[in-house]
Amino acid sequence: ADEGMWLPMYVKRLNYVDMQKKGLQLTAEEIYDINNASLKDAVVQLGGFCTGEFVSGQGLLLTNHHCGYDAIQSHSTPEKNLLADGFFAANKSEEKPNPGLFVDILVRMEDVTGQVLEGITPQTPEQERAALVQQRQKQLADAAKENGQYVAYVRDFFAGNEYYMFVYQRFGDVRLVGAPPESVGKFGGDTDNWMWPRHTGDFSMFRVYASKDNKPTTSYVADNVPYVPKKHLPVSLQGVSEGDFAMVFGFPGRTQRFLPAAGLQLTLDQSNPARIKLRDTRLKLWKEDMDADPALRLKYASKYASIANYWKYFIGQNEGMKRLKTVDKKKAEEVQFAQWIAADPARQQLYGSALQDINQNYAALREFNLSNVYLNEAAFGTEIMTFAARMLPLYSLLKDPNADKAAIQKATADLKEPAAEFFKDYSAPTDKKVFAALMGLYYTDVPKAQQPEVFQTVAKQYGGSMKKYADYVFGNTFMTSPTKLNAFLAAPTLAKLEADPAFKTMNSVYTNYVQKISPQLQASQATMSRANRQYVAGLRAKNTDKVYSPDANSTLRLSYGTVRSYEGRDAVSYDYQTTGQGILEKEDASNPEFVVPAKELTLLKSKDFGPYANKNGQLPVAFITDNDITGGNSGSPVINGRGELIGLAFDGNWEAMTGDLAYDPDLKRCINVDIRYVLFCVDKLGGAKHLVDEMTVVNKGPNPG
Ligand code: ARG
Known part of the structure; x- marks a missing residue:
């Protein structure tokens, strides 16, 4: 579809009609609403560098394996190697605290351009402008923190032409619940990294804990209880077809699309x-x-x-x-x-x-x-x-x-x-x-x-x-x-x-x-x-027919598009879905990047996929969409037209590695692990069906769009 990591607060005005045309069935308020629970409440920023989403009413969080990698490694020793062997907590007492790891949940966002730039004119000397802007950003954020109750900051958009404030609750008690073996979570290693077709089970699970009154704590507290999110995502077993609507909510880190x-x-x-x-x-x-x-x-x-x-x-x-x-x-x-x-x-x-x-x-x-x-x-x-x-x-x-x-x-x-x-x-x-x-x-x-x-x-x-x-x-x-x-x-x-x-x-x-x-x-x-500020302002004034989305800056964004195959280069076309068959094709016991766990081999060879097979009896593993994402989006939910989770975004493709600098609509794809493969790895491979049972799994017939 189109370039764009959109600010959720403007989706209703800028994108909603187009999203409906592509297959969205939700109302704009179901996506983003500051007064009532909406999709945005199910999405969190993890540790400041990744995205996660709630999939149960008990604070269960899904993110990528590579986002949880450091935490998983920190609980591993050569004798008890969770990275190599995988791990799923059998019950909540086995969930593992991670000092320093936190999640931020957005409370509100607000356009503060008027306050930040008040009285500033094109004639204001640049140094003076910078000092004023910095001081006002800080004042606004400090006030919004309400004595440390919230985390708040003001970020600049469009090279300093606009400013927005973001207010979050920060939860400092985030425990590791599970991860597949590295040979699944990082299958393909550096060889497959940044490339499609992909066969990686790039997911891990955490749980957010809160005090008994559901409030954040700054770190692990033994008495804390699972956080009850305002909203969690239902999980769909329905799968995807070419052209299906898909949206990605998350925290893209940095793009430089206006770089001269x-x-x-x-x-x-x-x-x-x-x-x-x-x-x-x-x-x-x-x-x-x-x-x-x-x-x-x-x-x-x-x-x-x-x-x-x-x-x-x-x-x-x-x-x-x-x-x-x-x-x-x-x-x-x-x-x-x-x-x-x-x-x-x-x-x-x-x-x-x-x-x-x-x-x-x-x-x-x-x-x-x-x-x-x-x-x-x-x-x-x-x-x-x-x-x-x-x-x-x-x-x-x-x-x-x-x-x-x-x-x-x-x-x-x-x-x-x-x-x-x-x-x-x-x-x-x-x-x-x-x-x-x-x-x-x-x-x-x-x-x-x-x-x-x-x-x-x-x-x-x-x-x-x-x-x-x-x-x-x-x-x-x-x-x-x-x-x-x-x-x-x-x-x-x-x-x-x-x-x-x-x-x-x-x-x-x-x-x-x-x-x-x-x-x-x-x-x-x-x-x-x-000069940058003028250049960006000039571009927007010149191309009035184009709605520009702001560069990524680690704030909450939504991108939408469809499930979509692509032509990688002359005579090469890529399908939109991979399956377990591809894991067997890549499997190589002599190459550490392509080892497949023995148990998975058995399941794949006997086609023992449980309820996670597609209608052709194959095990879906990953799929691509044309959503506009970048680093920081890792772990982001991929959501269908009904608001259900269908996958987790985890990478971009080789043909569009310039994506952070310039967007190419024909080539750029977002690589996602299929939620059915995630559940297969938890349930069939990991023996942790209790975690799937905790989710709201739905199977409602063909995808809209
Ligand atoms: N390229 C992915 C990203 O930056 C990370 C993939 C991690 N996997 C790996 N084999 N290193 O989001």
């Missing part, structure tokens, strides 16, 4: 190649050690998966940009934009300098962009550097002669949990290799004039060998040993911290960035914000 050609070009020829190279290096080193040691393999499983996920994303994005001529297309749009402006002096006044300003600033940015990428992907791609950076608040207190004891004590206490987290999954010998390699690339690839001072030490005292320097850092830091770290935290002093080689290195990199790089980037920031 110069920005695309920089991504294509500088940022992405650097990211790919640095991640490639890191992943290979991790994998060497993971292959050699099962305990280490488990420790690094979640880190590896998340770095590998975007490593492949960047590769696909660049391939796609070349194949689809994304930069050229954008340039052509910009030529039209310039012509439209030139035709009218009023337009020149409003948007006239936007594109020139943008292009000039990208030229300047290009000089410093690698420093930016290497800071994130090389320096802070090394675990010890990231951990050392957590000492910065303590460091600034130790440096301050007027800092009081209590503040220092608090900063020290605040480090206990991150330290425990860090050491739980840390291998210093592995990280040392990564440090030597990534910092080595930083040293050779980033312009000398932009490098941190510490690299002079590497040059002078270590003959330019980052490997030798790594020996020194890892041989002398107190940050690779819990005992040594605790000794430091028991009596922290400035001298000890400043003498630590890991801290010293991190601090040099960080200071260099703050003092030398960031000011260069900031210098263009003001013109850039103004």
Whole structure:
């Protein structure tokens, strides 16, 4: 269908008629209503990075396996390996708490553009505008928090042309209920990732807990009871056909559909190649050690998966940009934009300098962009550097002669949990290799004039060998040993911290960035914000026939479309549904990515699918729709025209990896695990029928649409 991650509050006005035409049978109020229970109340943001949905009146939540991955890993040991073997709680007492994990449930959203921009005119100096906007965003959010009862924030839309406030309840007691074995939940591994056709059972289950009066608690409380959601989704066994209506509710993270050609070009020829190279290096080193040691393999499983996920994303994005001529297309749009402006002096006044300003600033940015990428992907791609950076608040207190004891004590206490987290999954010998390699690339690839001072030490005292320097850092830091770290935290002093080689290195990199790089980037920031804002406003004014949807920014959105096959490239067409047959075709006992659990093999071969087969007696596994989604939508409910759950969105397809930058309606698809495969994995494979029984399962005849 169409591009668009729509704000639910505008669906009635902007999209409803079109949705009905495509097969929606619900009223607009059943989708989004601030006063009565509506679909939006069944959808939550999970941990700030994924989406989940309620499927029972007892707070039972479905999301993706890759969203629950870190939690599942954290409950796993080589002896009791939930990641490898899967796990379903037999009853509520077996459900597992996850410190730090929370869900946000939307209470309301509100257009606050008028309040944020009050009195601001095109003549207001940009710095002043930015300060006012920031201050008002904070004031509005603070008031909406009602003394900590709610989580609230104001986000900017359309590059600062509009502002919306979001108010949530945050539930900090979220327990793991179940997950299939990794060989189901991540079947196909990195080979199949970002690709269709897919055969992955990418789901896991959690339960949200609340106090006895159904209120959120900030963390696990033993006495808490299952949360009763305002709304949960019925689950449909009916399945899908080509052309069926489908909508996806969720929290897409970030798109940059208004990125100008110069920005695309920089991504294509500088940022992405650097990211790919640095991640490639890191992943290979991790994998060497993971292959050699099962305990280490488990420790690094979640880190590896998340770095590998975007490593492949960047590769696909660049391939796609070349194949689809994304930069050229954008340039052509910009030529039209310039012509439209030139035709009218009023337009020149409003948007006239936007594109020139943008292009000039990208030229300047290009000089410093690698420093930016290497800071994130090389320096802070090394675990010890990231951990050392957590000492910065303590460091600034130790440096301050007027800092009081209590503040220092608090900063020290605040480090206990991150330290425990860090050491739980840390291998210093592995990280040392990564440090030597990534910092080595930083040293050779980033312009000398932009490098941190510490690299002079590497040059002078270590003959330019980052490997030798790594020996020194890892041989002398107190940050690779819990005992040594605790000794430091028991009596922290400035001298000890400043003498630590890991801290010293991190601090040099960080200071260099703050003092030398960031000011260069900031210098263009003001013109850039103004120019982007004008450019986006100009585009919307120019193309009045097109209703633009705002870029994703981790706020609740709805996208709608249909179940739809596609033509991937010349002579290649893809069907919309996969089945268990494809699992048997891909099965390969000698390749860890394509192992199928013995029990599943038996079920598949004997076609023992229970009530989860389709009308041809096959086991449906995954399907595609043309919903517009991105990262953060992972785990989102795919809902049919009657408001029933038919699947969980979990990926995008290879042919449209440029989707976050430019939308291609013919190629872009949303990959979903079929809810019937989810239930098959819970019930037939996992032996946890009680969890299916907890849901409202419906089977009402053919799908509308
Ligand atoms: N590409 C998916 C996303 O970003 C994640 C898939 C996880 N699976 C995997 N094999 N890494 O939403």
